[in-house]
Amino acid sequence: MTRLVNRHPDRPTRLLLAMLPFALLIAAYAIGSDMRLAENPNDKLLPSFTALGDAITRMAFTPDKRTGDYLLWVDTVASLTRIAGGVAIATVFGLLVGVSVGLLPYARATLGGFLSAVAMIPPLAILPILFILFGLGELSKFVLVFAGIGPFIARDIAMRVAELPTEQIVKAQTLGASTWQICTRVVLPQMWPRLMDSVRLSLGAAWLFLIAAEAVASQDGLGYRIFLVRRYLAMDVILPYVAWITLLAFSFDWLLRVLQARLFPWFAPEGASR
Amino acid sequence: MNPFKTIFGTSAVAAAALVAFGLTAAAPSAQAAEKTSFKLAWSIYVGWMPWGWAADNGIVDKWADKYGIDIEVVQFNDYIESINQYTAGAFDGVTATQMDTLGIPSVGGVDSTALLIGDFSNGNDALILKDGDSVEDVLGRDVHLVELSVSHYLLARALATLGKSERDVTVVNTSDADMIAAYQTDDVTAVVTWNPLVAEILSMPNATKVFDSSDIPGEIIDLTVVNSETLADNPAFGKALAGTWYETMGIMMSDTEAGRAARAAMGKASGTDLAGYDMQIASTKMFFDPAEAAAFGASEDLKTTMESVRTFLFDHGLLGDGAPSADVVGIEFADGTVMGDESNVNLRFTTRYMDMAADGAL
Structure with a gap:
């Protein structure tokens, strides 16, 4: 008899199995929603699929009565701009600092300990300081996303650089490479795919910090809308927004994975879907 | 039957049942009658x-x-x-x-x-301005408050006394937990909030209360x-x-x-x-x-x-x-x-x- 560890589902089964938990979750929701709506047709906690559909139509495809904007798109653009800005700054910072700390002993001696310590500060705990330094506008939202993931990426890259076999660095030197050449020809080419991994792993945290930033002071954004309508338990708006955020986050993750596989096929040769 | 499927299927159904139960357990006990x-x-x-x-x-x-x-x-x-x-x-x-x-x-x-x-509330909720001493001075400003709360209502009532509406200001939703820190930044020149935050903000320099709930008593x-x-x-x-x-x-x-x-x-x-x-x-x-x-x-x-x-x-x-x-x-x-x-x-x-x-x- 084949052992369980050796039994692989075929393609259609795999697809079916992958969809099963989603289907069960939706079924559980439908049952729960029906039971609550049977007791109270106005129940707000688990709205029916029709109500969810209405809310989507209202938020995404109908101009808002007061402002004339299509709220879902306005919120999406605002949030994506903020998260893209924050992640971009964090990535550049992470790469520069990470490579320096990983490669240069003097940089490591100066910044290594500091970076480890800073990465441990929960940014949400020092919000008032961030506000007073950076104001309540857009800048503070970039900064919060950056502060949440920048040190993490820098530490990760520093460790990945330090992991490179010493032989490579020594070999480059015997071929006459300067520090700059070692950096650009040996270290950086190997860091690009790892940087993408690091960014992928921090995207979840980036969304968390973005939504926290938008909850604090804002006029638009996906997090703003969720916290605003939560005041009135409008789950019919919140649930589609959550699904939308999940879809966006999932798409970026997927995009980075595909890009990585395209650009750096030598990395992760198994092509494993990680 | 595939044993993996069986195990997985059973536990997933059980999990779904648990979720459904959990969600409905809190359903209003309308027919609870005497308890x-x-x-x-x-x-x-x-x-x-x-x-x-x-x-x-x-x-x-x-x-x-x-x-x-x-x-x-x-x-x-x-x-x-x-x-x-x-x-x-x-x-x-x-x-x-x-x-x-x-x-x-x-x-x-x-x-x-x-x-x-x-x-x-008879003064517990208030509109506070920097560099301003009457409700008129709020016009055109960003007003930081918890949107859709009684603060928002108070602002609407304050503007109504001038015959103005929310269109004459910009409302910025700001968490009450961060209101005090927010007031200390230069961006923020107008807030509506409640006590004890009102007392805290009024104790700062350059904070003037221009309208409060004692102006709309009993509302x-x-x-x-x-x-x-x-x-x-x-x-x-x-x-x-x-x-x-x-x-x-x-x-x-x-x-x-x-x-x-x-x-x-x-x-x-x-x-x-x-x-x-x-x-x-x-x-x-x-x-x-x-x-x-x-x-x-x-x-x-x-x-x-x-x-x-x-x-x-x-x-x-x-x-x-x-x-x-x-x-x-x-x-x-x-x-x-x-x-x-x-x-x-x-x-x-x-x-x-x-x-x-x-x-x-x-």
Whole structure:
């Protein structure tokens, strides 16, 4: 008899199995929603699929009565701009600092300990300081996303650089490479795919910090809308927004994975879907 | 059959069943009829501190025992979450403003009764400006406040005194937890918030209060709300709450050692001290006397206020998106008149239990 560890589902089964938990979750929701709506047709906690559909139509495809904007798109653009800005700054910072700390002993001696310590500060705990330094506008939202993931990426890259076999660095030197050449020809080419991994792993945290930033002071954004309508338990708006955020986050993750596989096929040769 | 599928299938079905059960377990126990144990949710606010104190000092238990029931008093750190939990059916009663009661449980189909009128804000909510000394100076500014809260309502009322509307300012939703830090940044030149934050902000340089709730007395009302069906089936619950409340009011209003000790304890529980708490009470019209509360609950002014509050909620889309007018939710007053849809009455004002307390009939 084949052992369980050796039994692989075929393609259609795999697809079916992958969809099963989603289907069960939706079924559980439908049952729960029906039971609550049977007791109270106005129940707000688990709205029916029709109500969810209405809310989507209202938020995404109908101009808002007061402002004339299509709220879902306005919120999406605002949030994506903020998260893209924050992640971009964090990535550049992470790469520069990470490579320096990983490669240069003097940089490591100066910044290594500091970076480890800073990465441990929960940014949400020092919000008032961030506000007073950076104001309540857009800048503070970039900064919060950056502060949440920048040190993490820098530490990760520093460790990945330090992991490179010493032989490579020594070999480059015997071929006459300067520090700059070692950096650009040996270290950086190997860091690009790892940087993408690091960014992928921090995207979840980036969304968390973005939504926290938008909850604090804002006029638009996906997090703003969720916290605003939560005041009135409008789950019919919140649930589609959550699904939308999940879809966006999932798409970026997927995009980075595909890009990585395209650009750096030598990395992760198994092509494993990680 | 594939054993993996079987194991996976079974556990997944079990998990789904658990989720479905969990989601419905909190369903409103509408047909609960007579029951003996009840839950009241409250949150930190000057006018609701008595609940925590009464629970800690055995007054809740004393009255519950008298009526042969059990009342669990649960403190929430998050006001809105306490109302949401009540609306979802996890609690039989909650402390809330009349505006949030209408906007959340009543719109959500949970028929709610304003059992006790605890107080109205008489200066506790305020519009504060940097470099400005009248409401006119707010025009054109970014105003930081908790959107859709009583602060937002206060701003709308302040602008209405000038014949202006929200279009003449920009509202920025700002968390109350961060309001004090926000005021210290240069970006922020106008806020609307409530006590103790108002006192804290006014103690900073360059902060002027230009409008507060004493300019619209009796419009921001703090209630203890209970589920109407639960109350109808279990009047003992209402009696025990009213008994507890007015015994506590009697103690805390008294100018005695016991009264000061009670107020000091309530102050401490809300992060201040006796002096700080007394200052907050000074800007709150507390109804220590049940007869006074009942008179307020039966007044014609309450109808005017509810008209203005429901119009605000309707204008902001909070009476449901399909609502054709502010009439969609019926509001019943103590004299039996109904404002709005008589077939969908989901907010009820009654003076019955306050009257009983006033008559010593509890």
